[in-house]
Amino acid sequence: MRLSSIAVAVASVSGIAGASDSCGNGPFPMSLCNGVKIEDATINTLQQWMANGALTSQDLVTCYLARIEQTNKYLHSISEVNPDALSIAATMDQERVAGQVRSPLHGIPFVTKDNYYTDDKHNTSEGTLVLLGGKFISEATVVKKLRAAGGVLLGHSTMSEAADHRALSNYASGYSSRTGQTRNTYNLTQPTAGSSSGSVVAVRTNQVAVAFGTETHGSLVHPSGQLGLYTIKSTPGLISRYGIVTGSFWHDTPGALARSMADVALAMDIIVGPDAHDNLTFDAIGHYPENGYYSQIADKDSLRGMKLGIPWDPYWSTIGHINSPGIREQYEKSIQQLEAAGAEIYNITDSPFVGISNKYGGGQVSDVAPEFNHVVVFSTLMAVGYGEYLENWTFPEGDERYGVSSLAEMAAWNRAHNDTTGALGNNTWWWDNSTGQSFYDAGVKTNGTMDTAFWTAFGNVRTSARRAIDIAHAYVADNGSVVALDGILIPNGRGGNRGNACASLPSFAGYPIAAVPLGLDGFSTPFGVCVYGRQFGEAKLVKVASAMEDLFRWNERPQWYNYDTAKGPWDMPWPGYTCSDESQDRFACEPAASS
């Protein structure tokens, strides 16, 4: 459904009582929903209101559609609304009246990123024009599970085009040539980070209760940090990727983006599990916690005795956004809070973790020797992944794209259609200079060849990244005893144009990360902390992250700064700081020499 037609659907359903009452801050307060303040409500709270009759699922759909109508022209976070959302909600309401409640998600509206294929009237196109109008052979397994659990598919969220796989740099993050630039509700001139950008903006702006995104290399944890949400990027294979456009077989993983770790855990319990259509899920058999992830939700008392490792140098001293204005003090205060709550903090600077991550994971990609070059690994896997995905993807007969079956043909189509609207100008340091698809071109160049050089780089990087994270969890005390740590903390935020150091190593390793929000930076946008865990260690991460959530209880509302002046696509540098060209998408930026 086109967004302009939402108003009709909204008007046809009664129930936005008290619409003149408002709550929240900024220029776009959210109306009450049937007299109830649903703003920032968690899934469990919404569920209670439906259970006691204060709200119906149709009320929720109606109110979220009204919110989308009110805000989406500024944010571009929702790409398409599901024309059938209200009728699905009506079915869920009838079931509830008849005494059937399928799961804690029954009647709860959700959106998915535009790379989850949904078999209904709205389009799935991975944020691209080249895939728009095509169909996959089956609905994504995750979407099937969410529907079966009673979730109401409200629509798709905007994503960075092709999940940020079009270009490595000089391409606007959070931008889709199909639906435009997603904007950060906190400060609309600041980035959202990618690529699940629309999903995080939609949840944070109360356009929907919960959203689902994907991560290959940062696409869940980075935008969560940038919009102040919770997520778990799980071990690839824990959750089926079938039906989701492929970035990389070995790195992709779907995940929930939500207002609380409880919401994330509740959603995980619904979407995890083996799937015959995704053989990587077979790796996870035997690793699902007996009582589910939700049972691991903890309060701050659980921090007593919890052992957390911090690689002070360089993660907490020089790289990423740690020295961005106003940030360091808040991080230091948070560490003090953790210690006061009884957590034991271990300085793991001297762990081999740091050396390995600098050399093979965190370092500047162009400096990495070929036998450790993970960029080649990603571009090869992307070429293979698109080829396999497109085998089951069809365009209507007669469409000029009918029969398109490879990344090479997609890149050629973009070129032929001058589809470079997200390109930020000439790329001066990477492969390609003007097409805005340098990474596509790199993938095409590999032709998906998985030769000895490919497997050498893949094996080297994966093995060393895993060893680095495993070793980091073993703190060797001065007296030689070994302390097993519960998690490793890494700053999570971007800040202007600076890179975020959180995602790389776990992406290379195929290991999980939890993201917890902490504060607001000098530009009034959120930042947070990542917790690294070990392979299939998600249950532990839920416990650590939810205990930290209870301690910090961060909940700053978006203020919509610059909603009327922001222009895009863009990638803002941080005034007062200089970044060398190479560091634009990477790490180090130094304060500009004071004049």
Ligand SMILES: *[C@@H]1O[C@H](CO)[C@@H](O)[C@H](O)[C@H]1NC(C)=O
């Ligand atoms: C899907 O995309 C096509 C092409 O842009 C558009 O005409 C159609 O309205 C879209 N479908 C929905 C449900 O928005």
Ligand SMILES: *[C@@H]1O[C@H](CO)[C@@H](O)[C@H](O)[C@H]1NC(C)=O
């Ligand atoms: C697993 O699935 C991938 C993607 O479909 C495929 O390329 C690979 O050959 C499969 N592996 C095995 C061992 O079947």
Ligand SMILES: *[C@@H]1O[C@H](CO)[C@@H](O)[C@H](O)[C@H]1NC(C)=O
């Ligand atoms: C952590 O250890 C490193 C190396 O021993 C040291 O340089 C640094 O100052 C320590 N940081 C803190 C906060 O103790």
Ligand SMILES: *[C@@H]1O[C@H](CO)[C@@H](O)[C@H](O)[C@H]1NC(C)=O
């Ligand atoms: C394509 O569809 C076939 C038939 O359903 C299925 O076996 C195969 O796993 C699918 N491949 C991908 C990459 O989804």
Ligand SMILES: *[C@@H]1O[C@H](CO)[C@@H](O)[C@H](O)[C@H]1NC(C)=O
């Ligand atoms: C793309 O740009 C070229 C050069 O400006 C022009 O000749 C061509 O018609 C354009 N193609 C499309 C599909 O707009």
Ligand SMILES: *[C@@H]1O[C@H](CO)[C@@H](O)[C@H](O)[C@H]1NC(C)=O
């Ligand atoms: C990029 O640089 C090339 C060579 O200098 C130039 O011809 C081209 O117009 C530039 N493209 C853009 C988008 O600035």
Ligand SMILES: *[C@@H]1O[C@H](CO)[C@@H](O)[C@H](O)[C@H]1NC(C)=O
């Ligand atoms: C490799 O190149 C051939 C010939 O151009 C093409 O048909 C095929 O789709 C390419 N494979 C991949 C994975 O890009």
Ligand SMILES: *[C@@H]1O[C@H](CO)[C@@H](O)[C@H](O)[C@H]1NC(C)=O
């Ligand atoms: C060794 O040091 C660790 C960490 O400081 C401490 O917990 C442990 O009790 C010490 N062990 C012995 C045998 O002194």
Ligand SMILES: *[C@@H]1O[C@H](CO)[C@@H](O)[C@H](O)[C@H]1NC(C)=O
């Ligand atoms: C919003 O971000 C811009 C830079 O993009 C900055 O100049 C401005 O101060 C920020 N606004 C607030 C209120 O922090």
Ligand SMILES: CC(=O)N[C@H]1CO[C@H](CO)[C@@H](O)[C@@H]1O
């Ligand atoms: C693919 C391509 O043309 N790359 C060029 C981009 O620009 C740099 C710097 O001018 C050249 O070194 C590359 O060869």
